[in-house]
Amino acid sequence: MELRHDFFKQNGIELSPEQEQTLADYAAMVWQKRGDLNLTSVSSGQEIWDRHISDGLMAAALIKKLAAGLDSYSLADYGAGCGYIGLSAKIALGSSCELTLVETLGKRCMFMDWCIMKLGIKGAKTYNIRALSKGGQSGPFDFTLERAMGKIDDILPICTADLKRGGYFVAFQTEEGSWGEASLKAADCKYDKNASLAYKLYGEEKERHLCVFGKE
Numbered sequence: 001m002e003l004r005h006d007f008f009k010q011n012g013i014e015l016s017p018e019q020e021q022t023l024a025d026y027a028a029m030v031w032q033k034r035g036d037l038n039l040t041s042v043s044s045g046q047e048i049w050d051r052h053i054s055d056g057l058m059a060a061a062l063i064k065k066l067a068a069g070l071d072s073y074s075l076a077d078y079g080a081g082c083g084y085i086g087l088s089a090k091i092a093l094g095s096s097c098e099l100t101l102v103e104t105l106g107k108r109c110m111f112m113d114w115c116i117m118k119l120g121i122k123g124a125k126t127y128n129i130r131a132l133s134k135g136g137q138s139g140p141f142d143f144t145l146e147r148a149m150g151k152i153d154d155i156l157p158i159c160t161a162d163l164k165r166g167g168y169f170v171a172f173q174t175e176e177g178s179w180g181e182a183s184l185k186a187a188d189c190k191y192d193k194n195a196s197l198a199y200k201l202y203g204e205e206k207e208r209h210l211c212v213f214g215k216e
Contacts, residue, residue, distance in 0.1 A: 056088025073142040079149040147172035
């Protein structure tokens, strides 16, 4: 499996050899258990890296900028699945980040717990619940993340409910501005265009977007 160092350099992603190895080991664990837990539809370990772990690394690079000046901070990955985004980001961010992986399916939480234990990741835990817009179930968090939970208008109130005032929600989107003003108002947040990021994954031409919403 090639770790795409040119992708790292292009996007300002800095990883130690130990972090690279941990990410490679995580990808191998997903590939090993893919059939047992229906974790992924990808056809190779390389695709796990290029399509999923790379997304997590882009989120980590963005969160690192947003967290500038903080010695430590909390991060929740909503709809964590098998940990593609949250665990990849946590490995890249290191000990400054306290991670909570929020996932409705117990078998996926068990898989992520196994990965956390086997990889020796400190400061990460799973939370087996269905996140709700009323909040109060977890957190509060400095940052929240989401990829592929559904329409942005539906997930905005869920992913900001347990977000601290002054915190940020980072959403993976195929296009910018696909939400309504009413949704922003209901979630008590604003879109931060300057903090948001457009990027391309390795070998892709289509832009992806990390859209940043600040909790007021």
